[in-house]
Amino acid sequence: MLQQTRVETVIPYYRRFLRRFPSVRSLARARRQDVLKAWEGLGYYRRAANLHEGAKAVVERHGGRFPRDAKAIRALPGIGDYTAGAIRSIALGHNAPLVDGNVARVLARLLAIRRPVRDRAVRARLWEVASAILPAGRAGDFNQAMMELGATVCTPRAPACPSCPVRRWCRAERLGTADRVPTRAQARERPVRREPIALVPRRGRILLRKRPDEGLLGGMWEFPPEAYLRGQGSRLGAGEAVGTYRHGFTHFSQVARVRRYPDARVGPDRALRWVDPRTLGNLPVTRLTTKISAALRGGT
Numbered sequence: 001m002l003q004q005t006r007v008e009t010v011i012p013y014y015r016r017f018l019r020r021f022p023s024v025r026s027l028a029r030a031r032r033q034d035v036l037k038a039w040e041g042l043g044y045y046r047r048a049a050n051l052h053e054g055a056k057a058v059v060e061r062h063g064g065r066f067p068r069d070a071k072a073i074r075a076l077p078g079i080g081d082y083t084a085g086a087i088r089s090i091a092l093g094h095n096a097p098l099v100d101g102n103v104a105r106v107l108a109r110l111l112a113i114r115r116p117v118r119d120r121a122v123r124a125r126l127w128e129v130a131s132a133i134l135p136a137g138r139a140g141d142f143n144q145a146m147m148e149l150g151a152t153v154c155t156p157r158a159p160a161c162p163s164c165p166v167r168r169w170c171r172a173e174r175l176g177t178a179d180r181v182p183t184r185a186q187a188r189e190r191p192v193r194r195e196p197i198a199l200v201p202r203r204g205r206i207l208l209r210k211r212p213d214e215g216l217l218g219g220m221w222e223f224p225p226e227a228y229l230r231g232q233g234s235r236l237g238a239g240e241a242v243g244t245y246r247h248g249f250t251h252f253s254q255v256a257r258v259r260r261y262p263d264a265r266v267g268p269d270r271a272l273r274w275v276d277p278r279t280l281g282n283l284p285v286t287r288l289t290t291k292i293s294a295a296l297r298g299g300t
């Protein structure tokens with residue numbers, strides 16, 4: 001939950017999630033829809049899906065006990081090098097290094113590495129260094145301290161070098177290049193994806209579509225894209241313009257022109273469901289769908 005999200009935001013979700021799924025077995029048994037619902041509002045839903053898959057794998061492959069072996073941990077769904085390092089060092093007390101964005105920046109500055117930390121060779125070097133300087137038996141504390149240093153002192157734009165506890169070992173500070181190291185890769189403009197959305201009412205209900213389990217926002221519910229309905233054989237008929245709504249993702253922006261199709265004839269489809277708009281909140285719905293329904297309720 002903490003990946004890409006602040007602690008204060010996460011705490012209530014974390015508590016609610018643990019009440020709802022108090023053990024790895026209860027999470028493994030849960031329906032995807034209920035897991036996504038408990039996650040709703042935190043964003044990056046891939047993490048929820050991975051956690052669910054991870055719980056299933058722990059139950060199926062390891063009898064419900066989280067594995068201790070580095071390879072077995074890394075083989076669990078959704079666990080990459082960083083997460084494996086965090087779990088092993090902090091939760092299991094292993095001498096395992098980790099490099100997240102904050103640690104990468106701190107190390108690059110300590111060594112005055114100018115090239116972008118996204119560069120593969122630089123990344124590999126940083127992992128080597130993180131491993132070499134790891135104090136045996138204190139890896140969890142050390143890794144947390146490094147992440148915290150990057151988050152609070154050695155920040156991207158304005159590193160607070162005078163109050164930094166590792167200043168005397170820092171090459172970038174000595175060279176006076178701290179705020180220019182590492183070089184940031186040029187920010188690319190986010191591409192725009194346009195996707196017309198259909199509002200199809202029927203006897204006080206509204207049509208929703210469940211997204212495929214795999215891929216972006218997997219298993220979440222949304223007002224269906226027009227192209228999806230046409231693709232499965234629905235006839236939309238004449239539409240009335242409702243408005244245009246935007247939502248930003250990490251790698252692209254979504255722009256949705258919304259139209260209402262009161263006369264649509266919708267073909268049978270297990271991914272589609274007619275829902276009372278007042279109970280929309282019972283399903284895990286996408287942010288864009290929440291935005292659109294909130295705007296409609298507000299009469300805009």
Ligand code: SF4
Nearest residue numbers: 154159161164170178
């Ligand atoms: S001295 Fe400055 S640049 Fe070096 S690690 Fe500390 S805060 Fe970062």
